[in-house]
Amino acid sequence: xxxxVSPAGVPMFPEAEYVxxxxxxxxxxxxxPMREYLIVPLQRAGLLREISGRRRLADAGGGRITAVxxxxxxxxxxxxLVEDRGRRLxxxxxxxxxxxxxxxxxxGYALEDDRAVAAATRVELLADARRxxxxxxxxxxxxxxxxxxxxxx
Numbered sequence: 001x002x003x004x005v006s007p008a009g010v011p012m013f014p015e016a017e018y019v020x021x022x023x024x025x026x027x028x029x030x031x032x033p034m035r036e037y038l039i040v041p042l043q044r045a046g047l048l049r050e051i052s053g054r055r056r057l058a059d060a061g062g063g064r065i066t067a068v069x070x071x072x073x074x075x076x077x078x079x080x081l082v083e084d085r086g087r088r089l090x091x092x093x094x095x096x097x098x099x100x101x102x103x104x105x106x107x108g109y110a111l112e113d114d115r116a117v118a119a120a121t122r123v124e125l126l127a128d129a130r131r132x133x134x135x136x137x138x139x140x141x142x143x144x145x146x147x148x149x150x151x152x153x
Contacts, residue, residue: 001028001038009041018042019057019067022050024076070095070125072118073111079125088134089145095125097140102126 004018005011011018025048028034042048051067058065063084070079073094080091094111095118101107105122108115129136136146 005038005041009037011042011045011047014045014047016047017049018047019049019051019055021067021069021076021078022052023071024074024078025050027075070121072114072116072121074113088129088132089137090125090129090134091137091139092125093139095122096136096138099141102141102146 001018001020001024003012025039029039039048053069055067056064057067057080061084063082066081066083067078068081068090070077070093077094079093079095082089082091096102097109097111098107101122105126106119108118112118128134137144138146
């Protein structure tokens with residue numbers, strides 16, 4: 001959610017709906033500067049939608065988009081699952097931030113709120129991706145997409 005608003009306090013994507021876990025909004029709202037920087041501008045623009053838990057966001061042409069809680073980095077962190085014609089793509093967000101986590105998912109990093117929960121989330125996410133043959137969209141790795149048949153997944 002950190003890149004949702006420009007330094008000037010303007011939503012980066014003014015036509016988008018920002019769908020965020022309620023626990024994440026509560027966490028950010030408890031931090032005065034973060035509340036003012038992130039939450040208030042999105043609320044003021046009418047773009048913030050809070051959800052709780054796994055939630056289907058869209059269905060179109062047989063495909064679907066689902067928000068999936070993946071806590072650890074933050075309590076309300078979520079990933080996004082895109083499914084269509086038997087194929088699955090998981091946008092991992094901050095679940096994976098280093099390639100070593102692909103082979104050793106219990107390895108944490110300094111910016112995790114709860115390392116034990118983050119490790120368990122990574123283990124589960126990678127096992128599910130392997131089981132279902134999902135592709136991972138990994139914003140922090142050197143490759144934006146990693147197939148489930150590749151080493152470590």
